[in-house]
Amino acid sequence: MEPFELTASEAAASIRDGRLTSEALVRSCLERIEARDGDVRAWIHVDPARALAAAREADKTPPRGPLHGVPFGVKDVIDTADLPTTHNSPIFQGHRPARDAACVSITRSAGGILLGKTDTVEFASGGRKAATRNPANLAHTPGGSSSGSGAAVADRHVPLAFGTQTGGSHIRPAAFNGIFGLKPTWGAVSREGVKHYAVSLDTVGWYGRSVADLALMAGAFQLEGVGAVASKPLPQLRVGLCRSPVWSRIEPAGEAALLLAAKRLEQAGATVIPFELPDAFTTLADVQDVIRRGEGRAAFLDLHLSDRHRLHPELADHCEHNHGITPRSLTEAYDVASHARARFAGLFAGLDGGLDGGIDVILTPPAPGEAPEGLHTTGDHVFNSIWTVLHAPCLAMPCTRGPRGLPVGVQLVTPRFTDASLLAMARTMAPVVTDTADGRA
Amino acid sequence: MEPFELTASEAAASIRDGRLTSEALVRSCLERIEARDGDVRAWIHVDPARALAAAREADKTPPRGPLHGVPFGVKDVIDTADLPTTHNSPIFQGHRPARDAACVSITRSAGGILLGKTDTVEFASGGRKAATRNPANLAHTPGGSSSGSGAAVADRHVPLAFGTQTGGSHIRPAAFNGIFGLKPTWGAVSREGVKHYAVSLDTVGWYGRSVADLALMAGAFQLEGVGAVASKPLPQLRVGLCRSPVWSRIEPAGEAALLLAAKRLEQAGATVIPFELPDAFTTLADVQDVIRRGEGRAAFLDLHLSDRHRLHPELADHCEHNHGITPRSLTEAYDVASHARARFAGLFAGLDGGLDGGIDVILTPPAPGEAPEGLHTTGDHVFNSIWTVLHAPCLAMPCTRGPRGLPVGVQLVTPRFTDASLLAMARTMAPVVTDTADGRA
Numbered sequence: 001m002e003p004f005e006l007t008a009s010e011a012a013a014s015i016r017d018g019r020l021t022s023e024a025l026v027r028s029c030l031e032r033i034e035a036r037d038g039d040v041r042a043w044i045h046v047d048p049a050r051a052l053a054a055a056r057e058a059d060k061t062p063p064r065g066p067l068h069g070v071p072f073g074v075k076d077v078i079d080t081a082d083l084p085t086t087h088n089s090p091i092f093q094g095h096r097p098a099r100d101a102a103c104v105s106i107t108r109s110a111g112g113i114l115l116g117k118t119d120t121v122e123f124a125s126g127g128r129k130a131a132t133r134n135p136a137n138l139a140h141t142p143g144g145s146s147s148g149s150g151a152a153v154a155d156r157h158v159p160l161a162f163g164t165q166t167g168g169s170h171i172r173p174a175a176f177n178g179i180f181g182l183k184p185t186w187g188a189v190s191r192e193g194v195k196h197y198a199v200s201l202d203t204v205g206w207y208g209r210s211v212a213d214l215a216l217m218a219g220a221f222q223l224e225g226v227g228a229v230a231s232k233p234l235p236q237l238r239v240g241l242c243r244s245p246v247w248s249r250i251e252p253a254g255e256a257a258l259l260l261a262a263k264r265l266e267q268a269g270a271t272v273i274p275f276e277l278p279d280a281f282t283t284l285a286d287v288q289d290v291i292r293r294g295e296g297r298a299a300f301l302d303l304h305l306s307d308r309h310r311l312h313p314e315l316a317d318h319c320e321h322n323h324g325i326t327p328r329s330l331t332e333a334y335d336v337a338s339h340a341r342a343r344f345a346g347l348f349a350g351l352d353g354g355l356d357g358g359i360d361v362i363l364t365p366p367a368p369g370e371a372p373e374g375l376h377t378t379g380d381h382v383f384n385s386i387w388t389v390l391h392a393p394c395l396a397m398p399c400t401r402g403p404r405g406l407p408v409g410v411q412l413v414t415p416r417f418t419d420a421s422l423l424a425m426a427r428t429m430a431p432v433v434t435d436t437a438d439g440r441a
Numbered sequence: 442m443e444p445f446e447l448t449a450s451e452a453a454a455s456i457r458d459g460r461l462t463s464e465a466l467v468r469s470c471l472e473r474i475e476a477r478d479g480d481v482r483a484w485i486h487v488d489p490a491r492a493l494a495a496a497r498e499a500d501k502t503p504p505r506g507p508l509h510g511v512p513f514g515v516k517d518v519i520d521t522a523d524l525p526t527t528h529n530s531p532i533f534q535g536h537r538p539a540r541d542a543a544c545v546s547i548t549r550s551a552g553g554i555l556l557g558k559t560d561t562v563e564f565a566s567g568g569r570k571a572a573t574r575n576p577a578n579l580a581h582t583p584g585g586s587s588s589g590s591g592a593a594v595a596d597r598h599v600p601l602a603f604g605t606q607t608g609g610s611h612i613r614p615a616a617f618n619g620i621f622g623l624k625p626t627w628g629a630v631s632r633e634g635v636k637h638y639a640v641s642l643d644t645v646g647w648y649g650r651s652v653a654d655l656a657l658m659a660g661a662f663q664l665e666g667v668g669a670v671a672s673k674p675l676p677q678l679r680v681g682l683c684r685s686p687v688w689s690r691i692e693p694a695g696e697a698a699l700l701l702a703a704k705r706l707e708q709a710g711a712t713v714i715p716f717e718l719p720d721a722f723t724t725l726a727d728v729q730d731v732i733r734r735g736e737g738r739a740a741f742l743d744l745h746l747s748d749r750h751r752l753h754p755e756l757a758d759h760c761e762h763n764h765g766i767t768p769r770s771l772t773e774a775y776d777v778a779s780h781a782r783a784r785f786a787g788l789f790a791g792l793d794g795g796l797d798g799g800i801d802v803i804l805t806p807p808a809p810g811e812a813p814e815g816l817h818t819t820g821d822h823v824f825n826s827i828w829t830v831l832h833a834p835c836l837a838m839p840c841t842r843g844p845r846g847l848p849v850g851v852q853l854v855t856p857r858f859t860d861a862s863l864l865a866m867a868r869t870m871a872p873v874v875t876d877t878a879d880g881r882a
Contacts, residue, residue: 098536188739190740196632222760224768299543299631301543301631301662301663302546305546327665327859335779338775338782339779345772416768416772
């Protein structure tokens with residue numbers, strides 16, 4: 001097995017035990033990028049010399065954190081001090097931030113080695129698409145807006161990478177690329193140094209090729225209880241099968257994967273309980289749309305005033321009131337969102353929503369189905385919007401392949417700030433849900 | 442009258458009419474700083490040559506925005522591309538961001554001239570205090586954390602300056618310095634490039650020496666309805682006199698100012714209606730505390746991991762769980778906050794809270810009383826916390842002087858996204874409420 005094929009947890013353990021050097025790992029990843037990225041185009045900037053120098057430095061010191069010597073990729077809407085940060089915008093070509101974003105700094109403090117910046121939809125919002133292709137089929141999108149990070153982890157260029165989500169920009173690419181992704185609870189991870197879009201929704205997340213890798217990064221961010229919280233065994237697990245209020249947008253491949261995952265979990269002893277969200281939750285996808293566009297107006301006003309001709313018209317629209325979002329509609333959206341957030345944990349506890357006995361985790365689609373063909377679209381975020389609005393931690397897990405041979409996943413969701421519990425349950429569920437015997441991507 | 446004594450609106454009009462050059466205005470402000478700042482110590486960085494060069498450029502072109510040629514100051518937790526941004530932290534000494542924060546960029550797009558950076562409490566949160574003194578009495582604090590911006594505008598170093606508020610960091614210095622300040626609705630102004638503290642509360646605001654100046658800047662930020670919304674005349678205005686649930690913390694000078702403002706408004710024909718916030722609002726000051734500390738943990742984790750020894754222990758505490766904030770207490774605080782936010786507009790409409798006939802605006806203290814003596818404290822933010830949690834626009838207005846000769850103000854509050862209406866009413870009320878005949882600071 002080549003080092004680039006290792007998961008982050010395996011690589012970190014090998015480095016810690018002296019079986020692998022960070023330099024060998026980074027070199028292997030760079031070679032993989034060299035071999036594959038002409039096709040996949042996941043990366044905007046890679047600085048091999050700098051990454052190798054950092055790896056050699058890591059190899060000189062005893063492990064100082066859980067990611068010691070492990071390379072990671074960063075979506076190019078996230079500031080990095082030693083690589084450009086372009087947001088895939090002509091306005092930011094060659095832009096060099098003076099400091100790392102908080103998430104980059106924290107990962108470096110944990111020992112991680114910054115490998116490069118990954119392609120993104122312009123400002124993680126609208127406008128220019130990434131040039132990235134789906135490694136499973138280059139004619140298809142890898143999803144977006146975290147296009148490059150999703151494809152890079154899937155194609156084994158790097159074991160870990162950061163994405164962001166405001167609608168469905170993190171979970172959807174995980175599903176389309178057949179990897180694992182965690183969008184943590186809103187607010188649990190600092191977004192300092194990450195481009196703003198809709199500040200009450202924007203969330204930094206990460207990709208990996210195993211649940212253990214997602215948990216490794218969650219530990220670096222000191223998410224409450226990570227590593228300390230255990231999962232119930234499968235026969236005691238109550239899984240809420242939620243087709244969600246936007247079920248009309250599902251495709252056959254998405255439906256098949258959801259039902260396959262449910263069946264596999266039942267066969268392993270879990271209790272699967274189909275349920276519908278209460279009426280107060282049915283408009284949340286529209287609410288996400290209003291908040292995203294309403295807050296997007298403040299987020300892009302500076303660029304609209306200073307660089308209007310270089311800002312994509314789709315983003316300029318936010319500032320020109322072309323979406324009809326008024327203070328009243330934005331306020332109403334805020335209030336519907338926060339009312340639903342306050343109720344959400346009660347559904348799990350069986351105190352609300354008619355779920356007698358409650359549930360431990362929601363199983364729901366991460367996307368309509370397989371990744372669409374073409375790079376003109378990144379797919380539909382409608383199966384993500386609801387959970388993003390709820391500020392809930394969301395985890396994408398690979399399940400199977402669709403009729404076109406592309407990955408199709410499922411999504412797990414739990415209440416706010418139960419990220420540790422979500423990760424623990426996902427670790428228990430992954431070997432059952434995914435096609436691979438070891439529950440890895 | 443020296444140019445430095447002009448309000449921003451007067452200066453902008455004079456420049457537009459050719460009666461004043463931007464260069465003469467900036468030079469006058471720089472001379473004022475030279476004469477006074479040895480005592481007041483409002484500024485961390487001023488670059489006279491750069492400001493004068495920008496002013497001369499402005500003088501060569503026809504006005505391109507409402508602030509054409511008008512200098513402004515920026516709290517040093519806000520990024521500026523051509524001046525250091527230190528956050529008053531040893532970690533950021535000499536730090537030069539690569540880009541302006543959104544609020545700085547927007548003000549420059551409106552024609553404003555960046556004059557310099559003003560002193561702040563470390564990271565606008567805790568730790569090191571600003572060296573700034575209250576210009577009305579150098580032995581007293583100017584308040585904080587926007588210490589330098591408040592003092593600079595009050596002492597006529599600059600007509601406009603930016604501050605930030607997470608608890609009471611913007612409105613309180615306005616009150617202690619006898620100037621006007623607007624904390625707009627949360628989310629209405631981008632905080633991109635501003636240090637994070639508690640992202641669901643952090644707000645950028647601005648100071649001026651008249652309501653017209655606050656409105657001028659609000660126009661630059663395209664806040665909904667600014668300039669288009671008119672105030673009712675005073676005899677039709679219904680003012681809700683709210684001592685607030687933290688009234689036990691009021692001082693005699695604060696009480697006297699509040700009642701004086703109410704009396705002056707009544708004498709001018711307004712209807713003043715004393716009222717209490719409903720029970721659901723009584724814990725909001727505690728809620729602010731929980732959210733601030735809970736979110737502060739994520740905000741400071743990167744520095745805690747990378748530069749722990751240079752981060753003030755008060756801030757490191759946020760990351761070390763020394764405040765006992767749990768996911769459960771933070772979630773509960775979020776839900777109490779959002780429930781109150783959703784109800785708040787109903788109080789004004791008379792639909793909730795027993796205020797028959799409703800009110801147009803709340804009149805409430807901006808601080809307990811006069812600025813405390815000494816620079817070891819910046820005063821108490823308890824009279825600001827509630828309104829910050831409510832995401833409501835807040836406006837500080839000078840009223841009178843206290844027994845020690847220091848300014849004492851009042852605070853006006855309206856529902857979310859009614860910033861334009863708040864500014865219009867404040868403009869009508871200021872000549873009545875303030876000691877000066879023209880309603881200016």
